[in-house]
Amino acid sequence: MDPFYINLAREVFPSVKIVIDHYHVIAWALKLMNDLRTMLQSISGKKFKVKSLLMKPAHKLTDTELISLRPCFEAFPEVKRAWKIVHQLRKVYWQKDWKQGYSQLRKTIWFCEQSQLSEMKDLAKTLKRRKEEILNYYISKTSNAKTEALHARFETMKRLHCGIRNVERFAKRLMFCLLPFSVLAELFTQSV
Numbered sequence: 001m002d003p004f005y006i007n008l009a010r011e012v013f014p015s016v017k018i019v020i021d022h023y024h025v026i027a028w029a030l031k032l033m034n035d036l037r038t039m040l041q042s043i044s045g046k047k048f049k050v051k052s053l054l055m056k057p058a059h060k061l062t063d064t065e066l067i068s069l070r071p072c073f074e075a076f077p078e079v080k081r082a083w084k085i086v087h088q089l090r091k092v093y094w095q096k097d098w099k100q101g102y103s104q105l106r107k108t109i110w111f112c113e114q115s116q117l118s119e120m121k122d123l124a125k126t127l128k129r130r131k132e133e134i135l136n137y138y139i140s141k142t143s144n145a146k147t148e149a150l151h152a153r154f155e156t157m158k159r160l161h162c163g164i165r166n167v168e169r170f171a172k173r174l175m176f177c178l179l180p181f182s183v184l185a186e187l188f189t190q191s192v
Contacts, residue, residue, distance in 0.1 A: 001028065001130055020133040021144045022093045028126065029089050030055055032119040033082040040076045048072035054079070058087045078117055085111050085120055089127075098138035105131060153177065 001020050009018055034051060041047055050072045053065050061069075073080035088108040095101040105127060112124035127134065157170075157177060164170045 001025070001126065001133075006133070017136045017139055018133045019136040019139070019142050020130055021142075022134075022137060023143070023145070023148070025092075025127075025130075025134055026086070026090060029086045029123055032123050033079065033086055036082050036117060036119045037072075037076065037079045040078060044075070046075050048075070054083055057090055058083075081115050082117060082120055085115060085123070089123075092134070093137065095138075098135055101135055101138050105134065150178075 001024055006018055009016065033054065037048075037051070037054065048071060050069055053061065053069055056065070069083075073083075085108065088104070088111055092101050092104045092108060095104055109124045109127050112120040112127070115121070154174065157173060158164060161170060161173070
């Protein structure tokens with residue numbers, strides 16, 4: 001969602017529709033919610049180890065996990081409000097079409113503004129500013145998950161090699177590790 005990348009894409013590809021990957025939208029909301037939780041915990045001195053549970057989508061939480069969240073929500077109702085807003089934001093991507101997605105996004109922005117939480121008001125500003133790019137998801141339901149996975153694989157290999165000392169050797173290693181992807185890509189292009 002960085003303006004630098006969006007402006008660069010618009011300059012290089014002026015007629016393209018820009019889509020902000022839903023992963024980054026949700027990740028931003030989760031970061032703001034976690035910042036709120038961390039701040040409240042440091043002020044109160046109460047610590048709850050619930051970060052991983054708060055990051056999970058609400059519908060994927062088990063009853064036991066929901067019970068584990070209860071003490072945190074009772075101590076910090078603000079975190080519960082922020083968590084519910086993040087769940088509303090996730091629903092934007094579960095809609096059937098642009099119109100329903102737009103309606104859900106407006107609802108989420110309204111919840112953010114009514115929350116009385118500065119972090120959620122910041123989220124509302126971002127959602128308003130990037131509304132078009134967020135809703136462009138419904139044009140083709142694209143995601144850059146494959147690119148992110150490839151990048152993660154590169155980073156893992158770089159760590160395994162303790163950095164890049166010999167560029168040529170590293171490039172060969174990358175090609176070898178990506179061989180299954182290239183073979184599949186070749187097969188796919190031949191069948192089309």
